[in-house]
Amino acid sequence: MQSKSRLNSVFWPVSIGIVLILQILFPFRGWLVLFIGLGSAFCIAFFWARAMRKSLSLERETRFGWAQVGDIIEERFRLVNKSSFPALWIEMVDHSTIPGDSLSRATGVGGRSTNEWIAHQVCARRGVYTLGPTTLRTGDPFGIFTIQIEHSAQANILVTPPVVPLPTIQVASGGRSGEGRPSRQSIDQSISTTGVREYVPGDTLRWVHWRTTARRDSLYVRTFEHTPASDWWILLDLDRRVQVGSGNQSTEEIGVILAASLASQGLKSGIAVGLVTTGQDLVWLPPQPGEGQRWEILQTLARVTPGDFSLAALLTNAGQDFHSRISLVIITPSMEQAWLDEITHLLWRGVVPTILLLDPAAFASAPSAGPFKAALDDLDVANYLITPALVESFISGKNQPENAWDWRILPTGKAVPVQKPKDLAWKSFG
Secondary structure, rough: OOEEEEEOOOOOOOHHHHHHHHHHOOOOOEEEEEEHHHHHHHHHHHHHHHHHHHHHHEEEOOOOOOOEOEEEEEEEEEEEEOOOOOOEEEEEEEOOOOOOOOOOOEEEEEEEEEEEEEEEOOOOOOOEEEEEOOEEEEEEOOOOOEEEEEOOEEEEEEEEEOOOOOOOOOOOOOOOOOOOEOOOOOOOOOOEEEEEEEOOOOOHHHEEEHHHHHHHHOEEEEEEEEOOOOOEEEEEEOOOOHHEOOEEEEEHHHHHHHHHHHHHHHHHOOOEEEEEEEOEEEEEEEEEHHHHHHHHHHHHHHHHOOEEOOHHHHHHHHHHHOOOEEEEEEEEEEOOHHHHHHHHHHHHOOEEEEEEOHHHHOOOOOOOOOOHHHHHHHOOOEEEEHHHHHHHHHHHHOOOOOOOOEEEEEOOOOOOEEEEOOOOOOOOOO
């Protein structure tokens, strides 16, 4: 913690010097009284400021090291004054980078005492932010000196995107869209078939139904009652050239929310989920199951920013890593023909994509994605047209934030907590 004092004006020392010279040259009782008064005030101010500089300190603590959009950050501030002189006014300036209302305030603290308060702040946007540093400004009662104390300690906080339920979105199973119900316990070839369909390049010849093939003079393969649960690859398009909207009302933010929510949904169902993004830095997280993968994906999505890598280029370069036994989910606002051509190539290889098409017209004054959705329908590709209203309707009904209190009032009038913050321990800024 660094501190420094500043003389606000040269008026006082110059006035004292002038009065002293006048008293020496023209002795007069009035000059002497004025000299004693000005000098005494200056000395009191000097020692008062010196005491503030040495004895005033700030302690700042927080409960959480991470939060989710919509959660509440709780911080505790404690001003400690070890001097006998009171700090009549203190301006606390907060230099935190987290978006939202500033925690700066004006206060004071008595001699040999403390002043403590708790501040709350809602996490409005994902990202990595710092809490602190903090600057304290105070001074003497006469306004002669200003003391500035730099509290350099700070803490990093990770704000992950919100996870919302998306019951209207069904991810097509790997193998072929619409073939039975996913089952983690089923084997590669079930003993129960449900029908036949036309052969598509990429199908195994072991599934050919020869009797139907001979009767219709065209290759047909069997479909089964169950299909194995396939890994999910979530591909988030963050090409800055196709993003529209601003802030939380942008295709970038809604796309991130969709990716986080789908990943959480899949992992909770026991499915291995991977993530690919085309942002500032290429992110490639292979599918893995479990809570650790969920946390890794949320951390990654908290940090991603748009870049210059196009969706078509990514599908061209990485398409060989996608095989017919995976479920590929593509989240994009792009309506470029180039990536649609790449989707056609994936279909020929047996990859079953699900497209979440962010409608640019719903985010800004841009062409509608309706015609592009029709082209996906013609390819028989599962797709959904996403608007901000779809996601916002779930965000508005989002469960109680994880890092917050929730109370219930009993018939007797007593308030009891039904939810407590996950981590109630205060952590001092390092």
